[in-house]
Amino acid sequence: MAEKHRVRFEPVGIEIDVDEDTTILRAAAEQGVMLMHGCKEGQCAACKSFLLDGDDVEHDRYSTFALPDYEKEEGFTLLCRAHAYEDLTIELLNYDEEMIQSGLPIQEADVEVVSNENVTHDLRHLVVRLDGDLKFFPGQYLDFAIPGTEETRSFSMANTSARDGLLEFVIKVYPDGLFSRFLATEVAVGDRLRVTGPFGVFTLRDNPGAGLVFVGGGAGMAPILSLLRSMAERGIDRKAVFYYGARRRRDLCFETELRALEAKLPGFRYVPALSEPGDDDWAGETGFVTDVLRRAGADLTGADAYVCGPPPMVEAALELLPALGVDGKRVFYDKFTTTGEG
Numbered sequence: 001m002a003e004k005h006r007v008r009f010e011p012v013g014i015e016i017d018v019d020e021d022t023t024i025l026r027a028a029a030e031q032g033v034m035l036m037h038g039c040k041e042g043q044c045a046a047c048k049s050f051l052l053d054g055d056d057v058e059h060d061r062y063s064t065f066a067l068p069d070y071e072k073e074e075g076f077t078l079l080c081r082a083h084a085y086e087d088l089t090i091e092l093l094n095y096d097e098e099m100i101q102s103g104l105p106i107q108e109a110d111v112e113v114v115s116n117e118n119v120t121h122d123l124r125h126l127v128v129r130l131d132g133d134l135k136f137f138p139g140q141y142l143d144f145a146i147p148g149t150e151e152t153r154s155f156s157m158a159n160t161s162a163r164d165g166l167l168e169f170v171i172k173v174y175p176d177g178l179f180s181r182f183l184a185t186e187v188a189v190g191d192r193l194r195v196t197g198p199f200g201v202f203t204l205r206d207n208p209g210a211g212l213v214f215v216g217g218g219a220g221m222a223p224i225l226s227l228l229r230s231m232a233e234r235g236i237d238r239k240a241v242f243y244y245g246a247r248r249r250r251d252l253c254f255e256t257e258l259r260a261l262e263a264k265l266p267g268f269r270y271v272p273a274l275s276e277p278g279d280d281d282w283a284g285e286t287g288f289v290t291d292v293l294r295r296a297g298a299d300l301t302g303a304d305a306y307v308c309g310p311p312p313m314v315e316a317a318l319e320l321l322p323a324l325g326v327d328g329k330r331v332f333y334d335k336f337t338t339t340g341e342g
């Protein structure tokens, strides 16, 4: 059995035990400590931290864009790739005080496919039934094992709890995507899949009275829908706008439900934007979703922002939101990185 070492995180003073076979990020999640992360594959740098004490650390394969050699030499590490071979003290460069100790220990579970339907030409709505129980916060995600491989892919829940035993996902189909192609061409009702989770810190922070702005694109619909549905269930009527970017009208989904949420939550507005409306019959907003947000000219001082979708859209929103008045620490995001991008 692999040896265990003690890892202490500063400045929060939390300690965990990590065995040599497990990455520090994974060991923390297993012990209910939610550290900042994104891809979990050494590509995005969201988990980058600094070794204050101890240096016997081995890294699994990672991108030198995320951790250039000179930074590694200075003592930086990627927690999603790092294995501890001695006791360590690590400075977290990025953490969320509200979330760090609220993590639910991760579990593995089998699920059975209940439905697997298209909601647009390239987005699938997957519903699965759990064997047993799995607690998660709206906005979190699970890792799906891809049968016959060692690979996993992350997908965010679109529903708010597994009380009724069901989990819902919105999954983008890439023609040559390892999981999504399998989902689109092979997965049938009744099939069984293996999941692990929950992971993630894209959860609704308590901030009564503060406005909310959601910016999403593509499958980024999933966790934002989960957050909006949870607001409706809990009667949270904060002033909120959801800017959703799509190419064409045929890429829009869950429209009826989002309009119903507007009726249920009087402070909520849904603003879809098409970047390539072509000859679609469309009287709504046009352009990239971030341009639509900029044009809206709202003063977002004091608001909380939630951004989710393809990495270029997330990057553009992260640049724009502080310019519109959102405190950088109040911008929460999940970048839907794929295996080919950082």
Ligand SMILES: Cc1cc2nc3c(=O)[nH]c(=O)nc-3n(C[C@H](O)[C@H](O)[C@H](O)COP(=O)(O)OP(=O)(O)OC[C@H]3O[C@@H](n4cnc5c(N)ncnc54)[C@H](O)[C@@H]3O)c2cc1C
Binding pocket: 038, 039, 040, 141, 153, 154, 155, 156, 157, 169, 170, 171, 172, 173, 174, 175, 176, 177, 178, 179, 180, 181, 200, 219, 220, 222, 223, 334, 335, 336, 337, 338, 339, 340, 341
């Ligand atoms: C926190 C988190 C939450 C997420 N939630 C969701 C969600 O709710 N819904 C959702 O749809 N997605 C979500 N994603 C993204 C998801 O995990 C997958 O990465 C994505 O769906 C692609 O998986 P795939 O196996 O279908 O395709 P992949 O096999 O990963 O391929 C995707 C694309 O990248 C290309 N590609 C693969 N490898 C390379 C390479 N080495 N170089 C260049 N190109 C390459 C492929 O050709 C294909 O076009 C999330 C990601 C994260 C990090």
Ligand code: FES
Binding pocket: 036, 037, 038, 039, 040, 041, 042, 043, 044, 045, 046, 047, 048, 066, 078, 079, 080, 081
């Ligand atoms: S989570 Fe570690 S590099 Fe992306």
